[in-house]
Amino acid sequence: MILMAMAFLSGAVAQPEVPVEQWKGKTILLIGAHPDDDAYSQGTLGMLHANGNEVFIAILTTGNVGTQDPKLSMVDLALIRKQEEQRALAAMGIPLDHYINLGYDDGMLEYENRKEVVSRLVRLIRRLRPDVIFSFDPGKGTQRWHKADHRASAYLTADAARAAMWPLLFQGQITMEGLQAHEVREYMLYDAAREDENTWVDITDFKEKKITAMSQYVSQWSSGWYDYQGPGLSEEEAAQVREKVSKRIRYREEKPVEGFRYYTGSPDGIGR
Amino acid sequence: MILMAMAFLSGAVAQPEVPVEQWKGKTILLIGAHPDDDAYSQGTLGMLHANGNEVFIAILTTGNVGTQDPKLSMVDLALIRKQEEQRALAAMGIPLDHYINLGYDDGMLEYENRKEVVSRLVRLIRRLRPDVIFSFDPGKGTQRWHKADHRASAYLTADAARAAMWPLLFQGQITMEGLQAHEVREYMLYDAAREDENTWVDITDFKEKKITAMSQYVSQWSSGWYDYQGPGLSEEEAAQVREKVSKRIRYREEKPVEGFRYYTGSPDGIGR
């Protein structure tokens, strides 16, 4: 479809014309699979929020499976991870009502009906009308390998971004819910292959906040993985977690950064 | 499941203890397939609204297929039928924001993912927390034959009512969206087999309004079926439509009525 129109309408640009550090007044939507997948981007998101952009975080699953603690049920874990995610967003200064969770079961996203998941993401895109989508990278040229859930998140986000722009797709959202088709033309693709990254956001001013944010995922990251005892850690373990998290900060030219494959153009070309 | 608990908790009652005409302060949810399926119940709904109940109408499809007018597209028809439905509800005095449409394509409901449709109906039930559901009758003892779309509406509503009461089903709605499980214990089942009806609501005071409401479905009922020219009909045709509609009013002991199979008890027993 629109074989030729694409080239006419878009232009593959390797880097944002305006550096991410200078974005203002944009609406940003991150889509991920688990309530911590935004950690790839939390420095950037915190900065964007601080700079006057609207930042929304949409997570597909409740994360209700990821534990080795036999005491925790699916409901327990869902609630724990919601709180952890809320604490992380609070650390970045992002309002809690900007956190959206679509409620799917963790680990089973690949077995959900794809048309349904896409339909719900299309509704979200048409409702929030983001200027920029942050997503797992579906791949450049080839389909990037992601583990289950991440794979669904990456591919279905790309498909939803494409579907959202056509008024004749998912018509019911338009005729019944008062939404309009919406084309997103900027993408920040996280967890990309290192060789595909083209944009590194300087998060110097948000590094400490990011470390604080990431340290909230106690159930995923501390002794809470095997034996969850609540969000509070002993001073000693809290320091250990903070240290471990710190080691995960990436640097480039001695500055702390987050790396992305930036893509701008029609969503049809997101993987090109 | 809960083989025994059911009998313990519910009691199959053939007729509402309080006559429908005297209901007050209840929340009512009608679920149907097409934007005119509420016509089976419009007199009753209008009365319930007037008597101080909250009445919601949820329709699964946009009705975007039901025409033999070659000029109309799916989008055209969806919009026409939305307006017709709004006019019909207005005629009954029901607030327009109590009309919910789930946006599925007409004629294709049987091919949608059933888990998704049920999930969306469960969300609706948990959000509105109705005391009473109006639904196509799924059948008493046996599965009632309905045409496609109506069949899905009847069966999936019954399944959704059942699922909505279990806190451990569709957990994401509870852990992420702040909803609670909700058990609906009263059902007014329309389009039931005549021999299964047990409740006839006297709509004397709402008969004229019902005729007015039903006359709004110009695309379904007048020359609009073959050649739609807008909601306005010539005086002559409007009178014909009104007459045809009037003939469809049912009478019992000389009073205009709407007939239902009323069921009260656990949703598990809705078809018993």
Add this chain to the structure above:
Amino acid sequence: MILMAMAFLSGAVAQPEVPVEQWKGKTILLIGAHPDDDAYSQGTLGMLHANGNEVFIAILTTGNVGTQDPKLSMVDLALIRKQEEQRALAAMGIPLDHYINLGYDDGMLEYENRKEVVSRLVRLIRRLRPDVIFSFDPGKGTQRWHKADHRASAYLTADAARAAMWPLLFQGQITMEGLQAHEVREYMLYDAAREDENTWVDITDFKEKKITAMSQYVSQWSSGWYDYQGPGLSEEEAAQVREKVSKRIRYREEKPVEGFRYYTGSPDGIGR
């Protein structure tokens, strides 16, 4: 959908206005699951053909599973049953090129994609544009119990007849294949509950042909069920088969008949 239009357009008639024995110039389409499901109707079909109607037989599966003969493979059995069906049709005088087989695997029809099966039946109906469909009865009022395959045949035929009449459903058949929407308004429903039958066709002149036709299903009916040795039977067994088949001829007022639930009206009401 078209709640009101239906009553306006159709009129539930219990019996054909023109007796089946006098039909002429009609196009008839039988839909069944296995290559012998037409046996319920073969006397009627032979008569209709002789009287100048166009008779088509569409069978959904190849019948490639129904054997207890361990020597036969699925391919073997499909070919045997094709030949048996062709011989049966030849016995009734029906041209072989009026036999259509959709090629699904026997016993698995319930697990095929329903939208696909309906889509293919819709195409068939739009292409042949029958005046009358012969089908397993989906049930009157309630959903009739049929074994797997027959159930799919009954329900999906009803759904396809309904879908075929809407120009906006399965649009690709219309825009790309030059077909037109088509409404079938007469149905002869075979294998109906006896209490639902309303039409018994006098097959006196076709009784012998019907016995001959039914005797062709050697793989289903003779020693061929356990040990198939080809279409030819010993004289003795052939006589036995013929006798057994003869006992299955139904009589009413001393005439050999085939019984049907006849329905006329919009396909929406086929189960009412």
Add this chain to the structure above:
Amino acid sequence: MILMAMAFLSGAVAQPEVPVEQWKGKTILLIGAHPDDDAYSQGTLGMLHANGNEVFIAILTTGNVGTQDPKLSMVDLALIRKQEEQRALAAMGIPLDHYINLGYDDGMLEYENRKEVVSRLVRLIRRLRPDVIFSFDPGKGTQRWHKADHRASAYLTADAARAAMWPLLFQGQITMEGLQAHEVREYMLYDAAREDENTWVDITDFKEKKITAMSQYVSQWSSGWYDYQGPGLSEEEAAQVREKVSKRIRYREEKPVEGFRYYTGSPDGIGR
């Protein structure tokens, strides 16, 4: 398929030739949806076991949803209901290793892949090679209405019984697992419509055991429904439960009975 062969091979018999009370040496397989669905038949099963029949209980779901106790997780409830079921079977004298659970999630059986569920039931039938299957009644003539899960259990058991007899269906079980096709020709259909029942088993000698068995479902039947405190009940509540259960025993001609629709013949005709 095998339109004619059926009549030839089977003969619809309304009652067991040998009364159930005198059955010996048979293999019996009950299939149900929840770990207490066998309660419809426990007197009969206990007697059959005592009389020298092999009795197997196969339950499709773990029952991990049926509670209103907010303390219980899905895993908790599955384990509780396993224990309850084991205690119930012990009360009837049925060996614990004759209890099979297929592990599906409660409440979601309708959304599982039907071909898979049938395939697993076919495997079970081919492995155990029962003479008699106990099942929810799929309906006689019409499709019986059951709530979700029960509906799947009823219909898919019927379909599996049918599929199990064809060597060419689910071939992998035969070529790879050393199983053989198997035709079950006797069915005891529980939870049938009362008017369809034709067989009432005298459970006089097993009435007390049945009451004891049914009293084990503490999570479903006692205060455990809202607030589960373990299998032990106070003496008072235990007596109450026992009394309530006792009231559910059915009587016919003053004898305690369990009622069934008995069907014998090819599985193709189970709903006829």
Add this chain to the structure above:
Amino acid sequence: MILMAMAFLSGAVAQPEVPVEQWKGKTILLIGAHPDDDAYSQGTLGMLHANGNEVFIAILTTGNVGTQDPKLSMVDLALIRKQEEQRALAAMGIPLDHYINLGYDDGMLEYENRKEVVSRLVRLIRRLRPDVIFSFDPGKGTQRWHKADHRASAYLTADAARAAMWPLLFQGQITMEGLQAHEVREYMLYDAAREDENTWVDITDFKEKKITAMSQYVSQWSSGWYDYQGPGLSEEEAAQVREKVSKRIRYREEKPVEGFRYYTGSPDGIGR
């Protein structure tokens, strides 16, 4: 499967032994998703037709979604794109009855039942028995990223080519429709990664025709994208379109070319 047979039967050859420009008497089948996906290959197809090969174009969807013109309905657009495609083929000299459209809805191909789509492509391959298939490249070594619809077209074509060669797959087509298994051993894969291309067809003599053909897609390429006014453009806009299209012609060693990844061998190895 046939791990070893493959190497034995095929031989991975990087370039056609006979240059494409010299092919004669071959049957060619292009498979694409939208009615303009053949534009990648139109110069080559025109040349092949002129050189005495039979060229067929099979498009999966009607292209009924790809517009931003709010005036156009799905039916409108399907018809417009059919005409555009017919004009483009006419420009290349390809007979109109060699255009096949499978009628799926644009943008939804990923949600269609894959077994169905493959089955229909297998039927097409077995019916036309092509020597060469033109297809979107599914990727060499890795799965190539394509946008939705193109992805389905690429992967399902590869799967269908593979399935078509096995007499035991989709048996019904063979036993009932008189088709035979067919192995295609040459593939011209368009929209391949540039680094995977190995064959560039010199289209010097068909360049002007290709530009004319591509200029027919007025709804995709001109002001028709936002405001379609029929196939005729003003002289000025027609010239602009022609110019834009011309810029898309690729050159190699100063000759206009179309680039492909050519693969010959068993379809099993198409992505190796």
Add this chain to the structure above:
Amino acid sequence: MILMAMAFLSGAVAQPEVPVEQWKGKTILLIGAHPDDDAYSQGTLGMLHANGNEVFIAILTTGNVGTQDPKLSMVDLALIRKQEEQRALAAMGIPLDHYINLGYDDGMLEYENRKEVVSRLVRLIRRLRPDVIFSFDPGKGTQRWHKADHRASAYLTADAARAAMWPLLFQGQITMEGLQAHEVREYMLYDAAREDENTWVDITDFKEKKITAMSQYVSQWSSGWYDYQGPGLSEEEAAQVREKVSKRIRYREEKPVEGFRYYTGSPDGIGR
């Protein structure tokens, strides 16, 4: 999910710490699609068995389609390939009861319900509790292209390995079947891209056995492909087959080897 935990728990190691040739006391599970896919690894498997490891071979399909011999039915071919596989394993010294076949139809694995296939593989992993899984390589960084069936085998094995480690996934296996969650941390990925291989197992001592093993696949490799005459070949053809097979042995530094991409760590990272 567990974004951070992963790095904490695993460590991407490029090569086995203990060379494969020295492994002892491990449980090994190979998963493949067809009964000869283990041929990529047979030398290694034979050695591992000889060295005191437990080796299991699980094949998803029966291989019942892969032939061009028109005499063979699906059942015939399934049995032939079972015997060939058993002979091959015997040649390697692997006990026949270590061969598991899941019984899916060859060529159709992509159309089976993915959740079901994963569920069955998860059960297998939890039951055998392997230390090492041998699998088709799902790809490193990108999704590797495999033909249908192999693709399903590669991707679904990766997904199943991941799911098997979560106690909250496929709970029924744990609560009902007494299995425990199990994490496999070593993977030997066969049929990897050559540039991704990092481990070459020296099979010098098992080369002749491997050639013997591979020579057993007479239906796939000899005249049996077109005209199967039983497992015995003429002396001449047997020698030819052996020669052909021998040519497929790979060498590295003059030693016969089998090449793998070895991965150790959490299954989440198998494609990284």
